[in-house]
Amino acid sequence: MTLFRNLAAAAALLAMAAAPAAAQEKVRIGTEGAYPPFNELTSDGQLVGFDIDIAKALCEEMQVECEFVTQDWDGIIPALLAGKYDAIVASMSITEERKQQVDFTDRYYTSPVAFMAAKDSDITEVTPEALAGKSVGAQSSTISGNHLQDAYGESDVRLYPTQDEANADLEAGRLDAVLVDKFVGQEWIDSAGAECCTFVGEDITDTAVVGEGIGIALRQDDDELREKINAAITAIRENGTYKEINDKYFDFDVYGE
Template identity: 60%
Template sequence: MRISKRIVLAAAAALAVTMGGAQAQDMMKLKIGTEGAYPPFNNLEADGSLVGFDIDIAKALCEEMKADCEFVTQDWDGIIPALQAGKFDAIIASMSITEERMEKVDFTNKYYNTPPALAAPKDTDIAGVTKEDLAGKVVGAQGSTTHSNYAEATYTDSEVKLYPTADEYKLDINSGRVDAVVDDVIVLQDWLATDDGACCKIVGTITPVVEIHGPGAGIAIRKGEDELREKFNAAIDAIRANGKYKEINDKYFDFDAYGS
């Protein structure tokens, strides 16, 4: 029996379309939760786009995993409950891996680790970052973070004020309502480079306390989703090995944010 070339080509094209559709259906779909208010790690732009180190890393991981990923923004203080409720499948939002959070969610391995720091007005009389240096001062930090936990545990001779977002403590230090603020050194440096941050300077970095700060920032997923966690871990290792992590890192930093 002879089959015309036209029929063969049509059949091949139909098979390709069918296989392509099946592959598209089989592609893992993930919703990634992030805050969108923590530059330069994640920030929601005026046009609605999300930018930052977390966002670029998330996109690289999704590409490595061959996953179709969608971003969902969520206020920080409700981000873990939103994950648990199924609003998204993973949190990629500079979330430090801590024992307290591990009671509620599982974490991947870290994908970066940068130290905390303390910033104050340029004319401050604060000379260091110790409890004694901050005695009698008002210290600001974003609530429900390792930085607020550290401030409350360490600066017991100070008034510690907590804020829903980093933007709000920045407003208060600019207006003189707080004497110093604690956050990730990169977040503070990024702010100080703007007009709004011209008020202030880095007083010093803070030696991380593992019990409070954990080993770095990881990706949070729901308890028991071991397969997804290991896919993320393998993707983190892959982008570290193939140079993609360095490409993203060098876009934002002049050092290796992965840490030791």
């Protein structure tokens, strides 16, 4: 009986020692899945894109398991706050308005916004005065949509649930111009929008409009996860992983100065 108890105790100790090594922390990541080339769903339901590859690289660096959750853009912050996932990796700009609700990691890329219009459009200037009376569109709850609402009150501002819907109305001639993340717009112009549309006017790079770069949003009390992700961003920038992902999607450095 004593031998049996000793063997049972030894087995229990071995199981306890092995458990932490077998277990792996899981980080649930919210993303939209409708914002190519940064995040999108393929025809067979796979999430792909720059955001997705960056998130996977960060999880690998942190030695945690990634679990992706798709969420419509308009509800992406409320779902984070409700605990549906732990972090948003969805090309979200770091802005003062959003900081009232969530915390952000360091940026993982930088992007201006720009106007697109039909190739035969007479639009050359994109100031609020120049676009007065014009129909202008953007995806809702984005820095582009917010900027149109804030600064283009003399225009017919139309907001859309997804970028694809705004692009479709521009292509169909139902909009005079669309304000969009420059890199996302370039992806569309190079593919579906190649026949119809082009960029017009100057890029908008003012940080008061575009924010401090693109970061990963977290709940405001999650300091430990923020510090881990920041360390992982630094690591993949230094070890070449970031450049490898960058070069898969772009022929220039999206990180910025």
